[in-house]
Amino acid sequence: MADGDFLLRRPWVLVIVLTCVATSTAFMQTLVVPIQNHLPELLDAPRSATAWVLTIALLVAAVTTPISGRLGDILGMRRVMIALLAMMTLGSLIAALSGELTWLLVGRALQGVSMGATAVGISMMSLVDNRKIRIAGISIISSSMGFGGAIGLPLAAWIAEIGDWKLLFWATAVLGTINLIAVLFVVPSTDRLRQRFDWLEALMLSAGLGGILVAVSQGPVWGWSSLATLGLGGTGIVVLFVWGLHELGTRNPLIDLRIMSKFPLLMVSLGSIALGFAFFVQEVSFLQILELPVRTEAGLGLSILWASMALVPCSLAMMAVAPLAATMTDRFGARVTAVLGSVISMVGYLISVVWHAEVWQLIIASVFALAGVAIGYAAIPTLVMAEVPYSMTGSAIGVNALMRSVGTSSGATVTGMVLAVQLESSAGFAAPSPGGFVVTFWLGFVAAALAAVLFWISGRRRPGVLL
Template sequence: MGSSQAAPVQPVSDTSVRAIVLALAGAGVVVTIMGTVIVPLIPTLPALLHTSSAADASWAITATLLAGAVAMPVAGRLGDLHGKRRVLIACTWVMVVGSSLCALTSALVPVTAGRALQGVGMAAVPLGISIMRDVLPPARLPGAIALMSSSFGVGGALGLPISSLIAQAADWHVLFWLCAGSGAVFAVLVRVVVPESPVRAVGRFDIVGALGLTAGLLAMLLAITKGSSWGWGSVTTLSLLGTAVVVLLLWGAFETRVAAPLVDLRASAQRPVLLTNLCALIVGFAMYIITLVAPQVLQLPGGTGYGLGQSMLAAGLWMAPGGLAMMAIAPLTARLTAARGPKVTLLLGTGVMAAAHVGGLGLLGSPVGVTVFSLVNSCGVSFAYAAMPALIMGAVPPSQSASANALNSLSRAIGMSTASAVVAVVLAHLKVPLGTATAPSLTGIRVCLALGALIAVVAGLVALTLPTGAGQRSFRAGSAGPSGPAASTGSGGSVGSGPRPTATDDPSPTSVTA
């Protein structure tokens, strides 16, 4: 494999930094709204899509998750090879096309296809974090990453009340026109104000690896997301789980033998990367429990004795402060990470999340109480999410940062999907009669919160095993600023004129010093 020349690294002014962060974080918020934009439509989705089966209509929800899970590692590797900004913009435009398709039709199949295209946009967040590493000055990187990481929560929290309001006041297709329009705006904004990353990996795109990972992830996530409706012991569910295990094992064996793998499993097996991805999975699980439980408590009828009888719009508004808090405390998480290291930030985040779940056991009696423990949980998530990119980027070469961050985001998505399945099982078995139907029991709600607290503690114990000082170099030598690896000098000694880091000539994680 040969090496190519890196583009000169241009100084970035304070105004440019703010514009870059605004464009990337805004794009992150827009694409993450895709996950919740359809939630207010769930009760009427079969009628809206002209199908008599709620299970069929649910594919419009599942398709986004599946497409996002597949798109993140694939887009991450394409970004490392061909330009992260280029791939981020492409993913955003795919999301715009998908949103437009949903806005133009009311049929199940095209809406499901459009929702799948919307899911491709989820790759924008890990790509955006990697771009920040490559183009921002190291001193500005912690705050930028914290803000970008918070877009996961901000998009989810804001999407629910916004989509509820529009769904009540206008035709449901307006939701998707809004998604298409905002996506187009940020795609153009990124194109105008964000410079392309000067860092490239060298090698061919691993098509076989991409197909293998896609097949394995689809089988696994289908089993997880549909297992409760198909039956966990059904032939379909068990067959999919067995297929996922076999395909992913074969895929892993193949990836360790190919010269330019889709996912560098050897780099991913390094202790900081492996443990951080495990934390991402566990934190995603714990975080999503409150995301699932709190709206149900808010919307259950007061006749249950613990339901708060709120409308969908009101429930969304009660949940919104949590997402806004994630953005508000981003500067604090950045300062803590820069001063004490991302390991400390991650530990604090998991501790706050555990406290939120425990506190939730006693705060279920009012909308304010639910908002409080949801907000505290969001603050913990913000600390944890801000720490993970730093831990990842402190352990992998710059030419692998997009694919490594994408794998971390994928781990988080798998954790969230697993939490959804587990909560569904718990609440299905612990229920009370509600007229002619059933509702989750108070015991079921409490079991879920206690489980979330336990899982958050487990995440903290995993974080404790991270090496001391893990990730701290990512803010000192992890960006394309004057002290970053993308600014390494060549034989001529001028900044930015040397060879671009490649899969073979990147410094190893242990060889980079501040």
């Protein structure tokens, strides 16, 4: 077990372990994408039900990440991270051993809970005294949220290609165990706040967010005017409103809304939503255009494995730019770095608007688009932590992670809706039209541009402080 001086002696070892944890938990986002279309046959269940295998992990992650961050502030970050990784391992084992959809969903939900480990890890880097290492560590760990999800797609496709589909979950169980052991021996204990954790507040936040996110994600399936969509969404809004009133009236809130609603943090949160939106526009649209049959006007006819491999360069680019983002943040400030990342992502989408007829064109476009997202992701936590006291670092980073999740969920939903209404029939096969894909590329461009504007106006530079 590491002692408190470990941060001073070997902080880079801590960075490496926390980066591995963040990459592993982000892998949960795209773990089942390669087998999603085969799940109805594998589980003997309707497609509408098996769609939850992907959705439930993302929804649970969005709801529980702010709570995990606050628990880290109150109970100690190391203790919470160990619990989250234990849930990842347990969820993987349940999914691997499941024989029916219900238990698979339970396993995936537990995997979703583990995604809060990234926010806890970023918060832990605030304890490192060396400014350069602290900024570099935050940048690398934060970028791995995007890198882990992006590299997870080809890895999952390859694993599913060479063996039984449940090998995916056995692999993540092993990964979770390795990370758990590394955290036990490397990550030091942190101070605990003498505050009570209000489980009622956490339950209300979960119910409110869950209702809204389920309504948004299932709206295209149930119908936006259906009773289920309106009922869940409306109930979620009401519960969140009541929760917000309660938070404003308590001494030790789960999330300090007064601080989180300050103009700089509000703009950073909105910018995070926009950048997350841009991220998943690429994830959804590029993969589809690569996989569609060549007999369609837009498709390039790659298998899921080779389509995933075509996105490996952008995953590697996301990893490669993290140290560059750290250097830029240290020299020019986090605000300039976040803006530049958003602009680079805009360039990627502009390339895809003009050139998308060949695989190499989409590879180049995806490298620019996701490298920009990674640079932006790397700078965002520094912007957040500059505005909050240490006692609420975990919850603030958790809320920002929630904002990114809202962006990615919205990006996936809106992109899917656009492509669904832009269908054309070719040789008896209905598929999204080239024009539909161009519309999604423009959406990605606009989202990245909006993120750049929001990050830029998030606050003026303070004397002696690089934001």
